[in-house]
Amino acid sequence: xxxxxxxxxxxxxxxxxxxxxxxxxxxxxxxxxxxxxxxxxxxxxxxxxxxxxxxxxxxxxxxxxxxxxxxxxxxxxxxxxxxxxxxxxxxxxxxxxxxxxxxxxxxxxxxxxxxxxxxxxxxxxxxxxxxxxxxxxxxxxxxxxxxxxxxxxxxxxxxxxxxxxxxxxxxxx
Amino acid sequence: xxxxxxxxxxxxxxxxxxxxxxxxxxxxxxxxxxxxxxxxxxxxxxxxxxxxxxxxxxxxxxxxxxxxxxxxxxxxxxxxxxxxxxxxxxxxxxxxxxxxxxxxxxxxxxxxxxxxxxxxxxxxxxxxxxxxxxxxxxxxxxxxxxxxxxxxxxxxxxxxxxxxxxx
Numbered sequence: 001x002x003x004x005x006x007x008x009x010x011x012x013x014x015x016x017x018x019x020x021x022x023x024x025x026x027x028x029x030x031x032x033x034x035x036x037x038x039x040x041x042x043x044x045x046x047x048x049x050x051x052x053x054x055x056x057x058x059x060x061x062x063x064x065x066x067x068x069x070x071x072x073x074x075x076x077x078x079x080x081x082x083x084x085x086x087x088x089x090x091x092x093x094x095x096x097x098x099x100x101x102x103x104x105x106x107x108x109x110x111x112x113x114x115x116x117x118x119x120x121x122x123x124x125x126x127x128x129x130x131x132x133x134x135x136x137x138x139x140x141x142x143x144x145x146x147x148x149x150x151x152x153x154x155x156x157x158x159x160x161x162x163x164x165x166x167x168x169x170x171x172x173x
Numbered sequence: 174x175x176x177x178x179x180x181x182x183x184x185x186x187x188x189x190x191x192x193x194x195x196x197x198x199x200x201x202x203x204x205x206x207x208x209x210x211x212x213x214x215x216x217x218x219x220x221x222x223x224x225x226x227x228x229x230x231x232x233x234x235x236x237x238x239x240x241x242x243x244x245x246x247x248x249x250x251x252x253x254x255x256x257x258x259x260x261x262x263x264x265x266x267x268x269x270x271x272x273x274x275x276x277x278x279x280x281x282x283x284x285x286x287x288x289x290x291x292x293x294x295x296x297x298x299x300x301x302x303x304x305x306x307x308x309x310x311x312x313x314x315x316x317x318x319x320x321x322x323x324x325x326x327x328x329x330x331x332x333x334x335x336x337x338x339x340x
Contacts, residue, residue, distance in 0.1 A: 170276035171240070171304065172217030172268035173311040 001050040003032075003078050004058070008045035010071035016043050019065035027061035028052045048078070086140035088118045088168050090148050096161030098124055098131035105159050106135070109151045116140045133161075138168065177211045177226040182272045188318040191222075191229045193253050197294040205250055205292050209234055215270045220308040222315035225271050233289075233312040237305045245305050254289035254313055256282075257298070265307055267321045277325045281307045 008020055017036055024031065034047035051058050055075050066073055094106055107117065119138040126132030141148045145167045152163045180187050194201065204223075212221035218239050223232035233251040261283030268276040284302040287309055291297050301309055311321060 168266055170266040170268045171219075171307065172215075172270065172276075173220045173308050 001030075001052055004049055004051060004055060005076045005078050006045065006047050006049050006058075007074040007076075008071050009042055010069050012038050012041055012043040013069065016069055016071070017045070019069060020045060020062065020071075023061045023065050024049060024058070027058050029058060029061075086116060086118075088138040088140055090115070090139060090141045090145050091164075091166045091168050092137040092139075092148065092152070093164040093166070094133075094135040094137070094161050096133060096159065098126070098133035099159075102133055102159055102161055103135065105155055106137070106152065106161075106163070109155055110137070110139070110141075110148065113147050113151045114142045115148060115151075116142075174210045175207050176214045177207055179211070179215070179225050179270050180227055181270075182320060182322070184271075186227055186229075187224060187271055187315070187320060189224065189229050190318050191224050191231045191316040193231050194290070197252075197290075197292065202292055204228065205232065205234070208232065209236075209248070209250075212236070217268070217270060220312045221270070222312040224315045224318075231316045233309065233316065235305065235308045235312060237308055240304060246299055246301065249299060249309075250292050251287065251289035251297075251299075251309070251313075252291065252294075254287050254309070254316075256285055256310075256313070257288045258286040260284045263303075263307075264326075267307070267311060269311070269321055271315075272320055272322060275322075277321060279311075279321050279324045280326060281310045285309065287313075 008016070010016055021031065029049045029051045032048035032050065034045065036043070036045045036047070038044070049058070055077060058075060059073075062073055065071065092106070092110070094102065096102065103122065110117065117137055117139045120135065122133065122135035124131055124133055145165060149165045152165060155161065156163055208221055208223060208226060211226060212218060212234055215221065219237045220233070220235040223230045231253045233254055234249070235251065236248040237245045238247055259282035262280050263283045264278050264280055266276050267279045283306065284300070285306045286298065286300050288296065288298050314320065314324070
């Protein structure tokens with residue numbers, strides 16, 4: 001089996017996930033890590049797939065769904081390396097009045113302490129007059145949660161946002 | 174005393190609703206001793222419920238001292254436990270001896286009041302919070318056939334939770 005990263009974008013409507021995954025199933029692919037979500041008015045899929053033959057046959061299997069649902073599809077072969085990634089040990093939650101520079105400011109401070117972003121989700125919400133920005137970052141802080149708490153202190157004032165820093169620990173019961 | 178074997182998902186016996194305990198005899202006491210030893214022998218070692226060892230009775234044991242030291246209630250034997258009140262919500266990552274190799278985010282109440290009988294049948298009441306409250310809620314779920322897998326939520330939903338209070 002070889003691995004590829006499959007990207008799918010299309011105007012949101014019911015049936016996109018079903019059509020794409022059914023096509024992959026008929027092409028003998030299996031699905032690994034996947035992120036599928038609506039962003040704006042579009043539905044987006046990014047997922048790791050294992051495919052048995054060549055990428056051409058994967059594209060062929062996807063073709064009817066691409067045409068019917070007017071999707072844009074991209075396939076990148078990736079090397080099947082073992083997972084070297086660190087598990088997240090810190091969750092950073094950010095919210096505040098939406099304005100340019102929040103993400104850049106926060107992630108810049110995190111990058112400076114070697115924080116590796118593993119997962120970032122954000123959403124602009126609230127009303128048009130009072131837009132609210134909410135972001136949740138999960139990642140690995142090599143120096144631990146306290147180092148992250150220290151790093152984000154200046155940002156609270158500078159960006160005028162609330163920033164929470166929480167350890168991610170799995171409790172086994 | 175003996176370490177009992179733990180049922181693991183997807184064993185259907187984990188989904189049974191457990192029966193209340195009505196007889197507080199030597200057999201129960203022996204079982205509680207075995208269940209306690211099994212808990213301490215486990216990878217988490219802070220909580221266990223009778224259905225996890227194939228005994229469908231409403232018995233939960235929690236002792237979070239390995240995690241919190243003496244800043245907790247210590248060993249609690251909770252028989253026929255009921256949540257009398259709860260307050261606040263918190264997201265936490267949980268794993269379970271009956272679901273090896275998997276953890277997930279679960280929302281639990283931050284503070285709880287639990288009423289239960291002890292090993293001799295006396296009525297007891299405990300107020301717990303944080304990690305200890307989470308452990309009790311996790312174990313009490315086993316009595317109704319629920320695993321933390323039944324309570325998984327997405328990160329987005331974690332984020333947009335609203336605080337709710339109920340007495």
